[in-house]
Amino acid sequence: xxxxxxxxxxxxxxxxxxxxxxxxxxxxxxxxxxxxxxxxxxxxxxxxxxxxxxxxxxxxxxxxxxxxxxxxxxxxxxxxxxxxxxxxxxxxxxxxxxxxxxxxxxxxxxxxxxxxxxxxxxxxxxxxxxxxxxxxxxxxxxxxxxxxxxxxxxxxxxxxxxxxxxxxxxxxxxxxxxxxxxxxxxxxxxxxxxxxxxxxxxxxxxxxxxxxxxxxxxxxxx
Amino acid sequence: xxxxxxxxxxxxxxxxxxxxxxxxxxxxxxxxxxxxxxxxxxxxxxxxxxxxxxxxxxxxxxxxxxxxxxxxxxxxxxxxxxxxxxxxxxxxxxxxxxxxxxxxxxxxxxxxxxxxxxxxxxxxxxxxxxxxxxxxxxxxxxxxxxxxxxxxxxxxxxxxxxxxxxxxxxxxxxxxxxxxxxxxxxxxxxxxxxxxxxxxxxxxxxxxxxxxxxxxxxxxxxxxxxxxxxxxxxxxxxxxxxxxxxxxxxxxxxxxxxxxxxxxxxxxxxxxxxxxxxxxxxxxxxxxxxxxxxxxxxxxxxxxxxxxxxxxxxxxxxxxxxxxxxxxxxxxxxxxxxxxxxxxxxxxxxxxxxxxxxxxxxxxxxxxxxxxxxxxxxxxxxxxxxxxxxxxxxxxxxxxxxxxxxxxxxxxxxxxxxxxxxxxxxxxxxxxxxxxxxxxxxxxxxxxxxxxxxxxxxxxxxxxxxxxxxxxxxxxxxxxxxxxxxxxxxxxxxxxxxxxxxxxxxxxxxxxxxxxxxxxxxxxxxxxxxxxxxxxxxxxxxxxxxxxxxxxxxxxxxxxxxxxxxxxxxxxxxxxxxxxxxxxxxxxxxxxxxxxxxxxxxxxxxxxxxxxxxxxxxxxxxxxxxxxxxxxxxxxxxxxxxxxxxxxxxxxxxxxxxxxxxxxxxxx
Numbered sequence: 082x083x084x085x086x087x088x089x090x091x092x093x094x095x096x097x098x099x100x101x102x103x104x105x106x107x108x109x110x111x112x113x114x115x116x117x118x119x120x121x122x123x124x125x126x127x128x129x130x131x132x133x134x135x136x137x138x139x140x141x142x143x144x145x146x147x148x149x150x151x152x153x154x155x156x157x158x159x160x161x162x163x164x165x166x167x168x169x170x171x172x173x174x175x176x177x178x179x180x181x182x183x184x185x186x187x188x189x190x191x192x193x194x195x196x197x198x199x200x201x202x203x204x205x206x207x208x209x210x211x212x213x214x215x216x217x218x219x220x221x222x223x224x225x226x227x228x229x230x231x232x233x234x235x236x237x238x239x240x241x242x243x244x245x246x247x248x249x250x251x252x253x254x255x256x257x258x259x260x261x262x263x264x265x266x267x268x269x270x271x272x273x274x275x276x277x278x279x280x281x282x283x284x285x286x287x288x289x290x291x292x293x294x295x296x297x298x299x300x301x302x303x
Numbered sequence: 304x305x306x307x308x309x310x311x312x313x314x315x316x317x318x319x320x321x322x323x324x325x326x327x328x329x330x331x332x333x334x335x336x337x338x339x340x341x342x343x344x345x346x347x348x349x350x351x352x353x354x355x356x357x358x359x360x361x362x363x364x365x366x367x368x369x370x371x372x373x374x375x376x377x378x379x380x381x382x383x384x385x386x387x388x389x390x391x392x393x394x395x396x397x398x399x400x401x402x403x404x405x406x407x408x409x410x411x412x413x414x415x416x417x418x419x420x421x422x423x424x425x426x427x428x429x430x431x432x433x434x435x436x437x438x439x440x441x442x443x444x445x446x447x448x449x450x451x452x453x454x455x456x457x458x459x460x461x462x463x464x465x466x467x468x469x470x471x472x473x474x475x476x477x478x479x480x481x482x483x484x485x486x487x488x489x490x491x492x493x494x495x496x497x498x499x500x501x502x503x504x505x506x507x508x509x510x511x512x513x514x515x516x517x518x519x520x521x522x523x524x525x526x527x528x529x530x531x532x533x534x535x536x537x538x539x540x541x542x543x544x545x546x547x548x549x550x551x552x553x554x555x556x557x558x559x560x561x562x563x564x565x566x567x568x569x570x571x572x573x574x575x576x577x578x579x580x581x582x583x584x585x586x587x588x589x590x591x592x593x594x595x596x597x598x599x600x601x602x603x604x605x606x607x608x609x610x611x612x613x614x615x616x617x618x619x620x621x622x623x624x625x626x627x628x629x630x631x632x633x634x635x636x637x638x639x640x641x642x643x644x645x646x647x648x649x650x651x652x653x654x655x656x657x658x659x660x661x662x663x664x665x666x667x668x669x670x671x672x673x674x675x676x677x678x679x680x681x682x683x684x685x686x687x688x689x690x691x692x693x694x695x696x697x698x699x700x701x702x703x704x705x706x707x708x709x710x711x712x713x714x715x716x717x718x719x720x721x722x723x724x725x726x727x728x729x730x731x732x733x734x735x736x737x738x739x740x741x742x743x744x745x746x747x748x749x750x751x752x753x754x755x756x757x758x759x760x761x762x763x764x765x766x767x768x769x770x771x772x773x774x775x776x777x778x779x780x781x782x783x784x785x786x787x788x789x790x791x792x793x794x795x796x797x798x799x800x801x802x803x804x805x806x807x808x809x810x811x812x813x814x815x816x817x818x819x820x821x822x823x824x825x826x827x828x829x830x831x832x833x834x835x836x837x838x839x840x841x842x843x844x845x846x847x848x849x850x851x852x853x854x855x856x857x858x859x860x861x862x863x864x865x866x867x868x869x870x871x872x873x874x875x876x877x878x879x880x881x882x883x884x885x886x887x888x889x890x891x892x893x894x895x896x897x898x899x900x901x902x903x904x905x906x907x908x909x910x911x912x913x914x915x916x917x918x919x920x921x922x923x924x925x926x927x928x929x930x931x932x933x934x935x936x937x938x939x940x941x942x943x944x945x946x947x948x949x950x951x952x953x954x955x956x957x958x959x960x961x962x963x964x965x966x967x968x969x970x971x
Contacts, residue, residue, distance in 0.1 A: 165482065
């Protein structure tokens with residue numbers, strides 16, 4: 082995280098993004114978002130607007146989207162707030178990408194539960210496909226980031242790719258997901274374990290088993 | 304008024320006080336880094352932890368905790384001691400401990416508090432965080448690895464200066480204080496973050512590696528760069544003033560100082576007049592005092608003598624020059640160098656009557672022909688406070704960025720007599736309406752119009768006087784009290800074509816109009832007046848003489864001598880006394896004490912520190928209309944006087960921050 086830095090300001094960056102403005106849809110959506118906050122508190126809309134801007138940038142260049150400095154300046158102008166305050170927000174939250182990014186942002190969890198359930202294998206699978214931590218693949222498809230816990234410990238190990246989670250991974254299923262994405266197809270999201278729907282216990286419930294079929298009063302057994 | 308106990312002693316504190324303030328009232332010292340009385344509460348350094356009952360059984364940050372009835376606060380318990388040691392140890396984990404090469408050393412809050420409250424040894428062996436160097440312009444030197452993230456600088460620029468340019472980027476351990484794209488801090492109060500920074504992260508760039516605080520002699524002084532009269536401290540070593548810092552005075556400058564006042568110090572040793580000069584055949588030649596005084600003595604001007612006072616002279620100098628002119632039979636005295644000629648028959652009509660602290664409570668303010676940020680940088684934070692409390696502000700004169708919401712009414716001075724209906728109704732209904740008349744309006748006949756405005760909207764009422772004139776020169780009010788004003792301004796003196804003109808550091812005068820006069824310049828810097836002078840008598844700058852100054856409110860303040868004037872230069876009054884001998888007249892004083900006594904005998908108000916009483920503003924039923932597009936006198940906020948123009952630091956500020964010319968700097 083310490084090596085997160087905004088893409089340096091340059092004439093090329095200004096030339097590419099200096100004219101950034103909302104598309105028709107997004108302009109309406111931005112008005113909608115700003116209207117959610119009380120008058121005089123429009124600055125509160127900075128986070129959703131940054132997200133919207135990031136998505137628009139992503140749509141324009143067919144990637145996950147990121148925030149060039151001129152785009153942050155645009156958001157600051159939209160909300161009539163100092164640009165340093167926008168930059169503070171954008172640098173604080175890691176979900177705002179400060180530098181160009183690939184089409185698929187593979188965020189792989191390496192925190193203890195995932196690590197115990199084999200996240201090292203998942204990382205190896207990614208590495209085998211040419212993904213490198215903190216880098217984008219030469220074809221511009223994948224950017225790999227190692228992140229901390231994303232709250233899917235019950236179905237560890239997991240990755241988040243763009244807006245979807247892929248859980249209960251193995252090296253094989255990870256490779257399959259990457260292949261499918263590279264081929265332009267949408268793999269199944271959520272758990273990859275066969276026979277599992279969400280995060281229900283594998284192999285049936287181990288607690289409250291008497292309540293599976295009907296209501297059961299446990300109080301007498303305490 | 305909650306009653307509570309601090310370390311077993313019961314005290315009563317004002318409602319709304321915090322626990323930290325309660326402890327201070329009880330005489331307990333609470334260590335702190337992020338808390339600052341004049342900034343909002345952040346509560347992020349955790350150094351002010353105390354034990355509070357009732358409450359959770361853990362130490363609490365006292366700066367952000369309201370004091371309430373029946374609290375029992377302990378600042379001396381084992382829990383508090385351990386908490387402070389713990390916080391201090393964490394703060395020092397990423398602090399480089401490079402005190403021997405840090406300019407803050409000796410006046411560093413972190414140093415002092417780690418001695419007082421720290422463990423004394425570190426248990427940390429891992430690698431420390433390092434932060435890449437940041438640029439913040441020509442005044443602020445940054446060593447961001449030393450930063451402890453108190454965010455005082457961020458809060459100062461946002462809340463006091465009103466210019467959001469410093470921010471805290473990234474998060475957690477990676478947090479960094481920076482300006483957007485590392486641009487220079489550009490506003491007129493930027494260097495105050497140097498004083499605010501509790502560690503050596505932000506230090507003064509021009510002062511880097513100059514001195515240690517314990518080597519310096521501290522002298523109290525008054526700033527002469529504008530008419531606010533900020534209270535300053537002159538830190539000197541040997542014969543040189545090394546830095547200027549603000550002193551706390553809630554009535555005047557709170558604890559801020561404008562950049563251009565702080566860095567006058569670098570001009571004090573440059574371009575100095577340190578020997579008398581005589582113009583011989585059109586060229587200035589160095590001379591001795593005896594030759595110079597003899598040359599002036601030979602003039603025999605009779606009563607055809609005029610004295611023009613500069614913007615930075617003290618009252619004693621002006622009084623001595625006045626006595627000299629009077630002894631020669633002249634009353635041609637003027638201090639308004641650029642040609643202003645407003646009526647000065649009633650000094651209340653040309654003073655800042657609301658007082659600087661009082662203007663904060665105004666609820667409707669009309670700024671009439673004043674670029675406040677350039678002409679009185681320390682007034683603008685006061686106006687910001689007024690606006691935060693709900694005041695409305697209107698501006699007549701070319702628009703400038705006010706840093707608070709204000710409405711522009713027009714550029715022409717005549718607008719004041721044709722206010723829009725809604726503005727007029729706000730002033731008519733305001734409880735504490737005020738007007739601030741600046742030099743730009745005074746030059747267009749705005750004083751009468753301003754007095755008319757005051758009468759129309761009843762600006763002077765029980766417990767409130769909303770009529771204010773904002774001057775720009777430190778010498779102005781003192782000069783007016785001593786009679787340095789002609790009915791027609793400096794034009795009268797030009798018309799009289801005096802044989803001899805004495806310039807008291809008058810560097811802003813158009814001297815080409817005095818081509819037929821002999822010009823004797825008593826000044827300290829080789830600036831505009833020295834170029835025009837026939838005789839130059841080197842004098843003392845404000846740091847080199849005792850003096851009385853009167854600020855735009857009419858507040859009389861005394862400044863002390865920090866160092867001796869360089870070379871052959873003498874204190875101004877001794878030069879004027881010697882000139883009296885050269886002319887063969889008596890002026891009635893032989894020592895500085897006699898001079899001051901004579902001055903106080905003539906103008907008693909100058910003897911008492913504090914606000915002079917000018918009486919009531921005149922009631923004006925009818926006034927000549929003001930007209931003309933207002934222009935502001937200050938073209939370059941850094942180079943406003945002879946000392947500033949000689950200061951390389953301010954020259955660099957002017958070049959980089961105003962004109963956008965960057966000077967290459969050698970790598971350190």
